[in-house]
Amino acid sequence: MSCQEIEKVSLVKAKMKSDQCFQDLSETFKALSDPTRTKIIYALYLEEELCVGDIAAIIGTSDSVISHQLRTLRNMKLVRYHKAGKVAFYSLDDVHINNLFAEGLRHVEEM
């Protein structure tokens, strides 16, 4: 275990967050780390509310893929949904996700 600047190390070490915090943080980012999921989020970012079949039609994949990924996004609390008859309408869960996504989009578009 090498160490160049022991003061720097203990300073940063003292300010470190909990493992749980980094776990949550990385999981939030992980939710947006798949192209299919970013497409879904972007679609819901443009249109308040969409059902599974419509998202599949927009993105051009099977309903099954979308349903699986929506479940992931639901578990990660990025989207919520309500059912009307046999149709399930999904929307973004929370404003922070909106900001986070927009920030990522800005970053990519300035690349």
Add this chain to the structure above:
Amino acid sequence: MSCQEIEKVSLVKAKMKSDQCFQDLSETFKALSDPTRTKIIYALYLEEELCVGDIAAIIGTSDSVISHQLRTLRNMKLVRYHKAGKVAFYSLDDVHINNLFAEGLRHVEEM
């Protein structure tokens, strides 16, 4: 292929970004989707510049783990480095990453 609201679908479809865009977007988020990497980024977010051994000491893992992940972060253009003798000093590459990370941190801390 079911479709509830064909106008919505074509509207969103027309505004869709390129596959490349979503690829880049998801890869940016993927860079931050691992706890070890978020720890590294957070350390460099607190301290402008750190060397491999010091990051390892801060996080409490082997130099090898840090070096591997720093390579990933380097490939993804999130960090840059310069060598002084045998010591390699790393820092965050770009301001957008700073914003993106801060936004994620804000989100997690309000959970």
Add this chain to the structure above:
DNA sequence: TAAATGTTTGAATAATTGTTCATATTTGCA
């Protein structure tokens, strides 16, 4: 030159994950 230090690299392993395909579930309608 030889030893020590800081970092990198490669192979191997275990674990996670996205998609596919088939099947189930639920609701609406004939």
Add this chain to the structure above:
DNA sequence: TGCAAATATGAACAATTATTCAAACATTTA
């Protein structure tokens, strides 16, 4: 009741990935 539509689910497969360990590389110093 029976059938179609919308969504969800589970198992299986291939692909990716984080970590470990050992070894290599480069640089400094004795």
